Amino acid sequence: MLIAEVLLQRTTAAAVSSAYVPLVSRDPTQEAVVAAPSKEIGDLIAPLGLAKRVTYLERFSGQLLDRHSGQMPRDRPDLLNLYGVGEYTARSVLAHSHGEPVSAVDTNVERLLSRFFGEDPDKVDIQDLADDLTPPERSSDILHAMLDFAAAVCTARSPNCSDCLIRPGCDSPEAGGETD
Known part of the structure; x- marks a missing residue:
C-alpha cells in the first residue's frame, strides 16, 4: 500500500x-x-x-x-x-x-468538501470536516468515493454541476448555492 x-x-x-x-x-x-x-x-x-x-x-x-x-x-x-x-x-x-476511521484530504477532496459546504479552506479545517463525515466502518470506501467524485464531477476547472447528483445540497456558487 x-x-x-x-x-x-x-x-x-x-x-x-x-x-x-x-x-x-x-x-x-x-x-x-x-x-x-x-x-x-x-x-x-x-x-x-x-x-x-x-x-x-x-x-x-x-x-x-x-x-x-x-x-x-x-x-x-x-x-x-x-x-x-x-x-x-x-x-x-x-x-x-x-480500516481506521480517518480520511485523507488532498486538493481534490478539499475542493469537493469546501465547495459542497461553502467553506473557505483557509478558514476551516477541511481535514476535521472529512474525518467527521467518515463512517468508522467504511473509511476506505468514502475516501475512494470522494476522490472519484471530485475527479469525475467536481473538477477543478469545469465542475459538472448540471449533472451533479448532490447539487441540491451544495453551497458552491458554481452549483447555484451561496457561500458566506
Whole structure:
C-alpha cells in the first residue's frame, strides 16, 4: 500500500498502474526493494517522473525493516516518521490498509468538501470536516468515493454541476448555492 501511495503522488492512477505492477512483481517485499539496485527501480518508475521516489521507496523500505520488522505501522506518528511519508499518505494508509476511521484530504477532496459546504479552506479545517463525515466502518470506501467524485464531477476547472447528483445540497456558487 505504501509503495502505491508514494507512486501516486502527483500522478494519476492510470499512469501509476503501468509502473506499480512491474515494480511489485519484481520487488514484492521490503527486503527486495532494499536489495534492488537503485537504477533498476528508477528505470521501472521513470515514466512517472519525480525521481526522488526511488529514494523514498528505498529509505522507507529500510526503515520498515529496521524499525517495524517489515510490517506497516498502524499509527499515524510511526507512519509520519517514515521517509517521504506526509499527512495525506499516512492517513490514506490508515484508511485503506488498516480500516481506521480517518480520511485523507488532498486538493481534490478539499475542493469537493469546501465547495459542497461553502467553506473557505483557509478558514476551516477541511481535514476535521472529512474525518467527521467518515463512517468508522467504511473509511476506505468514502475516501475512494470522494476522490472519484471530485475527479469525475467536481473538477477543478469545469465542475459538472448540471449533472451533479448532490447539487441540491451544495453551497458552491458554481452549483447555484451561496457561500458566506
